[in-house]
Structures are given as structure tokens and as C-alpha cells.
Amino acid sequence: MEPVPATMSAVLLTGNGGFECLSYRTDVSVPQPGRGEVLIRVGAAGVNNTDINTRTAWYSKAVTVATEAGGDDGFAEAKTEDSGWTGAVPQFPRIQGADAAGRIVAVGEGIDPARIGTRVLVEPVFRGASRFEATYFGSEVDGGFAQFARVPAPHAHPIETALTDVELASFPCAYSAAENMLTRTALAAGERVLITGASGGVGSAAVQLAKRRGAEITALASTDKADGVRALGATQVEPRGCRFECETFDVVIDVAGGEGFPALLDALKRGGRYGVAGAISGPIAELDLRTLYLKDLTLYGCTILDPEVFPNLVGYIERGEIRPVVAATYPLSEIVAAQRAFLEKKHVGKIVLIPGV
Numbered sequence: 001m002e003p004v005p006a007t008m009s010a011v012l013l014t015g016n017g018g019f020e021c022l023s024y025r026t027d028v029s030v031p032q033p034g035r036g037e038v039l040i041r042v043g044a045a046g047v048n049n050t051d052i053n054t055r056t057a058w059y060s061k062a063v064t065v066a067t068e069a070g071g072d073d074g075f076a077e078a079k080t081e082d083s084g085w086t087g088a089v090p091q092f093p094r095i096q097g098a099d100a101a102g103r104i105v106a107v108g109e110g111i112d113p114a115r116i117g118t119r120v121l122v123e124p125v126f127r128g129a130s131r132f133e134a135t136y137f138g139s140e141v142d143g144g145f146a147q148f149a150r151v152p153a154p155h156a157h158p159i160e161t162a163l164t165d166v167e168l169a170s171f172p173c174a175y176s177a178a179e180n181m182l183t184r185t186a187l188a189a190g191e192r193v194l195i196t197g198a199s200g201g202v203g204s205a206a207v208q209l210a211k212r213r214g215a216e217i218t219a220l221a222s223t224d225k226a227d228g229v230r231a232l233g234a235t236q237v238e239p240r241g242c243r244f245e246c247e248t249f250d251v252v253i254d255v256a257g258g259e260g261f262p263a264l265l266d267a268l269k270r271g272g273r274y275g276v277a278g279a280i281s282g283p284i285a286e287l288d289l290r291t292l293y294l295k296d297l298t299l300y301g302c303t304i305l306d307p308e309v310f311p312n313l314v315g316y317i318e319r320g321e322i323r324p325v326v327a328a329t330y331p332l333s334e335i336v337a338a339q340r341a342f343l344e345k346k347h348v349g350k351i352v353l354i355p356g357v
Contacts, residue, residue, distance in 0.1 A: 004030060004039065004105050009355060010146030011335050012093040016057040016083055017074040019336045023093075031142065031150045033108035038153050040120060043165025045144035045332075046099030047342050047351045048173045048201060049280060054090065054139060057083035066258065066282045071343040085139060085303075097353075098124040098137050100144030101168035104156060111153050120156040121317075122149070123310040124173050125303075134304045144169075145332060147355045157314050167324035170350035171317060172310075174201035177302070178209050180309050181253050181275035184300040189214030191250040194267060196260070197280060198234065199225040199348045206253045207232045208322045218249070220256075228348040232325065247295075251275070258282030262291070270295045277302040325349030 010028040015021050033039040049067060053059055056070040057078030063070070070078075084090040100122040104115050122144065124137040137143045137151070159168070187193055193210050197203035198219030210217050211233030219234040226237040241260065244267040252264045252274045258281030265287075268274060274297060279285075291297070316322045327347035330338040332355045342351050 004148070006030060008147035009332060010095050011332060013055055013096050014093050016055065016078060016080060016090070018056075018072055019339070021055055021074075022335055022339075024333050024335065028095075028146065030148045033106055033111075033150045035109040036111065036153055037108040037150050038104045038111060038115060038120075038156050039106040039148055039150050040100065040102045040122065040156060041105045042100050042144050042147055042149055042355050043102040044100075044169035044329075045097040045353045045355065046169045046173060046201070047338050047353060048098050049278060050085065050098055050136075050173070051096045051138065052339060052343065054083075054085070054096065059083055059085045059087075064282070064284045067280045068343055068345070071339070085136065090139070094139070095142035095146050095149075096138040097144030097146070097149075098139070098173040099169050099352075100137070100149055100151075100172070101165045105148070107153070108150075115153070118158050119160070121159045121168055121314060122151050122172055123155040123157060123305070124176065125305045126152055126155050127304065127307070132304050145335065145353065145355070157310065159314055159318060161318055163317070163324060166326060166329055166352050166354065168317070169352050170201075170324045170326050171205075171313065174350060175205040175209065175313055175322070176305055176310050177202045177277045178206035178253070179313055180305050181206065181277050181300070181302045182209055182213065183306050183309055184302050185251045185253070185273040185275040187213055187215055187251050190216070192216045192218070192248065193251040193253060194218050194220070194244070194249045194264065195234075195253045196220045196240075196256040196264070197254075197278070198229045198237070200255065200280070200345070201350045202255045202278060204229065204232055204325050204349050205322075207234050209316075210253070212316065212321050215251075218244075225348050254278075256281040257285050259285075261285035262288060265291045265295075265297060268295065268297055271297070273298045273300065275300040275302050327351055329354055
């Protein structure tokens with residue numbers, strides 16, 4: 001294995017705002033693994049909504065519109081003091097990137113050196129001591145938009161597969177978010193599920209994962225992407241904004257939010273379950289409490305992964321039960337072009353960055 005250099009290429013997020021806050025550098029110091037950590041040579045890293053949301057400060061409570069509204073320039077109304085996903089002040093500069101696949105090239109104190117050379121997939125949510133205490137890879141700590149990244153050893157999951165690093169990097173954030181929603185809502189074989197934003201990273205992952213569970217899937221996606229979503233396992237694909245008859249679905253998996261939210265609850269059967277892990281159409285939604293309690297609905301907010309979610313996901317990948325959906329790849333140096341393409345929402349699946357080129 002090649003020796004680890006002293007410096008590396010990486011993209012630094014220097015503050016909240018537009019694309020000018022992304023600085024590609026070739027002189028960033030390679031991190032050193034601390035006790036209980038491993039150092040990974042990043043083979044590929046996926047682009048996610050959370051990368052853009054953090055850059056633009058969309059997580060600030062002062063922002064009430066859809067994520068894409070500030071994708072280019074950020075949100076002038078945002079407040080830095082609450083612009084992190086946890087509600088805390090973000091620390092800059094930061095290397096973003098919640099998705100990473102690669103190999104362990106060094107280990108810190110307390111970690112068996114035999115792990116060096118192991119191919120790994122990074123679990124992006126680093127759980128803490130309590131149930132809902134967590135650190136997000138690429139948010140509170142440096143992430144995968146670099147040639148090297150350090151990760152707590154338990155969150156660097158060994159994986160054996162013929163898939164490329166680019167293909168593997170399409171999985172961690174989106175698929176774990178989708179699987180977490182399906183786990184929380186306990187979607188079962190034979191149940192009817194409605195999935196919003198079904199052509200995006202999380203939505204397309206949810207379609208595959210729901211199909212794996214044997215559910216009957218209705219997906220919401222634009223007409224030009226319907227065939228791609230149907231190929232992933234959707235039984236039916238309807239255009240965004242479609243309204244359904246009341247009490248149609250057992251489960252709703254939502255990443256859109258916004259004005260369409262009330263109709264989603266109307267479409268749930270009595271005793272139905274709703275899981276949400278995003279609000280790309282807007283974070284402010286109208287809720288008629290009568291719909292919630294008179295239909296005995298259960299609503300799940302889903303961010304921190306349940307402990308079994310990522311190990312299960314690794315198993316699905318190794319057994320070929322789900323497949324990667326990569327829309328495009330870009331060199332890390334072209335991160336702005338990659339984010340512009342991401343914001344255009346013309347793709348199905350994931351956009352992936354390659355640090356080594």
C-alpha cells in the first residue's frame with residue numbers, strides 16, 4: 001500500500017452562502033487518526049442535500065422556503081447561530097461529504113493494525129452515548145470531500161463486493177436515511193406505501209428498499225423520470241402534486257414536505273404511519289390535528305439511524321439485494337458543477353465525486 005502523504009486535495013466550506021464558499025485546495029494537511037479511529041483513503045464521495053443545506057444555511061429557522069430557492073447564493077435571511085442541522089453554530093472551515101467509500105490506510109491507538117487495507121463503507125451518523133446524541137460526518141466533523149478522512153472505527157464498516165467505489169459511495173447517506181424511515185414505520189410485505197421525491201437519492205433508495213420488503217409502491221416523480229423510477233421497483237408512478245383518494249396507503253415515506261403535506265396524511269389509512277427525513281419542497285407544513293388524532297396516525301421524524309440500519313444495509317449490498325443508481329460522476333475539483341447539476345434535479349439517483357482525479 002502506498003505511503004500516506006502529508007497533504008491532500010480537499011474542498012473546504014469556508015462559510016454560509018453561495019458557491020464562492022467552496023474552496024478546492026491541494027495543500028490541506030492529511031488528518032491523523034486518534035484513539036479509536038481509522039484513516040480512510042477516500043475512493044469516492046456522494047453529493048447530498050445536506051451538503052447544500054449546510055452551505056446555504058437552509059437549516060436556520062429563519063428560512064421557510066424550499067431548499068433549491070437558495071441553492072446558488074444561500075439564504076440572506078438565515079441566522080448563522082442556528083444554521084447547523086443540530087441548531088448549533090457550524091464551525092468553518094469544514095470538509096463536507098456525508099458519503100464515503102474507500103480503504104483503511106492507517107489506524108489510531110487501540111485499533112488492530114490488521115484493519116489496514118480493509119475496504120470500508122462509512123456510516124455517516126456517528127452515534128454518541130445517548131439514543132439521540134450524534135455527530136454527522138461532513139457536518140460537525142470533516143467528511144469525505146477529500147482524499148483522506150478519519151472515522152471512528154465502529155463506523156467504518158468492512159464490505160466485500162465487486163461494486164466500484166463510485167457505486168458504493170452512492171449508498172451511505174441516502175440509503176441509510178431511506179432504510180431508517182422504513183424501519184421506523186415498520187413497512188411490511190404486502191402493505192401499500194407512497195414515496196415522495198422518488199427520483200432523488202433518498203426517494204430512489206426508498207423505492208428499492210421498499211421493493212425488497214415486498215411492499216406495493218406508488219411513487220411521486222416528474223413524468224420524464226417515471227420510467228427510471230418504475231425500473232427500480234415502483235408499481236405505479238404519479239406526477240408530483242397528484243392527489244389520492246383518502247385512506248389509500250398504509251405508510252407514507254416523505255422527503256418533500258411543503259404544501260403537499262396535508263394531502264399525504266389524508267391519503268393514509270386509519271392507523272397509518274408517516275416517516276419524514278427531508279423537506280426539499282419547504283419546511284413549513286399545515287397540519288390539521290383532527291386528521292392526526294381522528295385517524296390514529298403515527299408520525300416519525302427520522303434523522304439518527306437506528307443501530308441495526310447500517311449493518312443491515314451493508315448486508316443488502318453484499319448480497320446484491322439492492323443496486324447502486326449513479327447518475328453522474330465529477331472530479332472533486334468540479335464540485336460546483338456537481339452541485340449545480342444536483343440542484344437542477346434532472347437526474348435519477350446519485351451524483352458522485354472522485355477525490356483522486
